[in-house]
Amino acid sequence: MYTTTVKLGSPPREYTVLIDTGSDLLWVSCNHCDNCPRSNGVGFKFNFFDTIDSSTAAMIYCSDRLCPFGVQGVDVRCLPPIKQCTYTYGYQDNSTTSGVYVTDEMHFDMILGQPSPSSVNSSATVSFGCGTHLGGGLIETPTAFDGIFGFGPGPLSIVSQLSAREIIPNVFSHCLKGDGNGGGILALGAVVDPSIVYSPLAPSKSHYYMNLESIAVNGQLLSIDPVAFSPAKYGDRGTTIDSGTSLAYLFPEVYNPLVNAITSMVSQFSHPFVLAGNPCYLVSTSVDAFPLVSFNFAGGASMDVKPAQYLVQSDFMNAGLWCIGFQKVESGHQILGDLVLKDKIVVYDLANQQIGWTNYNCSMPVNVNVTVSKDKNNNPRAKRSSSIISSELGILSKLLPVIIVALFIPFL
Structure with missing residues (x-):
């Protein structure tokens, strides 16, 4: 299992989450979760999300268009009297997370490239789950973390949310180091090789x-x-x-x-x-x-x-x-x-x-391109970036900050 860190709220707070391309939802444990683990087998310090601590956090209610009724894999309910948009999300191993939907700022670094890359702090409002109850393997302390970052293809995923608003292209990449010590690369953009x-x-x-x-x-x-x-x-x-x-x-x-x-x-x-x-x-x-x-x-x-x-x-x-x-x-x-x-x-x-895909040494830097052609027959080799990303991806205890790469690349 590989992890990354995601920064949420104002002021931003870091949460360590498992990376999962088999699910869509980003969720972190709420401060009032009734059974979330407080420790794990690798000495990890847990963080719990609290809407009161963030000046930009907001609850999602059933009347809000963001309440994702009918989304595959999610059981959404509206409970009186406040009618908050609540959810139950299930995974293939029969583990579950239940909670409420909220919106808040997600913070990331935008790498602006060509001719020389530079990092700019940025943020965007996203909707995600605030977990109040966990089930199955998610409560097993050896592998417990603050939450799960879903990179699936559904509309709930952060990639889908941000790409729909043209903040990023509808593409992401990873390179997972396999030497047993963790590490690697995660980019919201297309690695080019x-x-x-x-x-x-x-x-x-x-x-x-x-x-x-x-x-x-x-x-x-x-x-x-x-x-x-x-x-x-x-x-x-x-x-x-x-x-x-x-x-x-x-x-x-x-x-x-x-x-x-x-x-x-x-x-x-x-x-x-x-x-x-x-x-x-x-x-x-x-x-x-x-x-x-x-x-x-x-x-x-x-x-x-x-x-x-x-x-x-x-x-x-x-x-x-x-x-x-x-x-x-x-x-x-x-x-x-x-x-x-x-x-x-x-x-x-x-x-x-x-x-x-291609075999690669994930300790090496990569070229990332956020200009993704809609032409399926386009040769991905034709557009290349001079910007270099070399960040650490986590395996259990190793961490990687989420990076969004914005590159200004001329069409060739």
Whole structure:
């Protein structure tokens, strides 16, 4: 799980929130939350939002157009006598948050570029949730934080709110460092790199569904029935990209041939066995000897996953034990989480309904472009920025301030 910091209110106050592309809502814990954790397993200091402490905060009432009735995934209610716009929001792991909708200022840095980049403090009024009750895994203290920052494609997300007012383009990017120490890059704008490949998004209002077509191991296509990759009529199958999920979850008809192919290719130098239901390998060599896994998506875009990205080192027995990070899921949809997204630039280009990616060293600076063409056939290499962003993204205890990048780039 990766975190960032978001500044809300006047005067601004920082909140540490989990980054989740599988949900839309930004919410932080309210000061009158009845069961929000007060501590976690990494010595984190919690902050609680209080509308009284902010001169720009305002409640959202049922009569307000901002009260999001009918938004997918949200149960909105209006309770007398004050009729505040209240909500219950559910997540895929069956955890929930309930609270009230409020508006307040979100503060961010705008990086103005060309010829020399400079940072300017700015803010915008946004609507978000003030959590008064949590359920499920959200109250488990080892992974508890101030809230969740949803980057989903729905109208509730901050990206959708700000892009609708033309404050930012309808695109954001991240690069998650995978060395175990956290860090990376998060930008509300399009990271530009000549090696990025794009694949179109499948129609969906609530998740980033991708058209996965095949899987190869060391370049050899696996024999998998194409039906296993096809989304069902009502969206209960298919493949999604979700940074809020740590591992990757595949259907049995996909998972089994993939794991079998990996095991077969490493049989000469590893000792495979099952630990807690997961395929594991005792090896004396580097994991670089394991095969490369390629997820092939529509449009000819392949996502290459290196051994260090799909293997998880186990602390059981000794340091030479590695387990497959892919998990088997019987129903719902397949999820490609942080396990395969780390050490990659990932661009969520909602304006053009596509997602792009490339392998990248997330410790390095990147070029960011906020001028996103509406032409789906536009070559993203054609517009490039001279501005450099190099910020720290968090994994559990490491933090990243939210950055909005405003670059003045001539059309070429």
